[in-house]
Amino acid sequence: MPEKFSDRLKSTRELRGLSQVELAQKAKLQPTAISHFETGSRSPSFDNLRRLADALSVSTDYLMGRTDEMKLAGPAADSLFRGLDKLSEGDLQALQMMKEALLSKKQGGEK
């Protein structure tokens, strides 16, 4: 279980299936910067920390190692959940089943 920022950034990026270049594009940063962060040779500025958290849809607290809970956070999570309260019980269950199907597909390989 990673706890340093550099480790959290790398593991989260890989969890999302992104290369450093792809994450850089998504966060509007330089690929070089991503590498510096993941090797620990630099710490992100205020703005860039937010960009990373937004691009990866995680909390800044998780990225910084202040918490072990990796809850989905940020704009992407917000858009995913917006309007959910307007769905019926059955529709929520349908979404739930699809989520679990995607999860099992993801975890089928190892663990």
Add this chain to the structure above:
Amino acid sequence: MPEKFSDRLKSTRELRGLSQVELAQKAKLQPTAISHFETGSRSPSFDNLRRLADALSVSTDYLMGRTDEMKLAGPAADSLFRGLDKLSEGDLQALQMMKEALLSKKQGGEK
């Protein structure tokens, strides 16, 4: 309801009943720095952001103004949450699309 970092820092500090000097002592940084942060003339570095959050016992996400988006009520929504953070970008988009399909089916219109 404050949303900029400078406002969140000031309101949280006052909520704790601390002066800038007292917060500076608690966070082990300069009173000048606190003032700069609260007036917006500086943004905190990675280390100092963590010190502020620790000293005030709040999340960095709250201090940065990125925590308001994520609230969703209800037990069904809660179980839907679980494990979502382990999904890839593409899977999240798939879920997103399905949710929107269900929503539009339900209410026909949008918004």
Add this chain to the structure above:
DNA sequence: GTAAAAAATGACGATTCCGTAAAGATTAGC
């Protein structure tokens, strides 16, 4: 109003991050 506390402002050298670029090292697939 006066005095004290609190906060804001400005400047300084030092340190660090920034984006950009080039080159080297590692990994993965063929």
Add this chain to the structure above:
DNA sequence: GCTAATCTTTACGGAATCGTCATTTTTTAC
């Protein structure tokens, strides 16, 4: 092997934060 993609490392000038300090403004209490 070989190639290509991926990641790492280094260097550079520019910009921002750093801690420290002095000064000024604002607020608070008497």
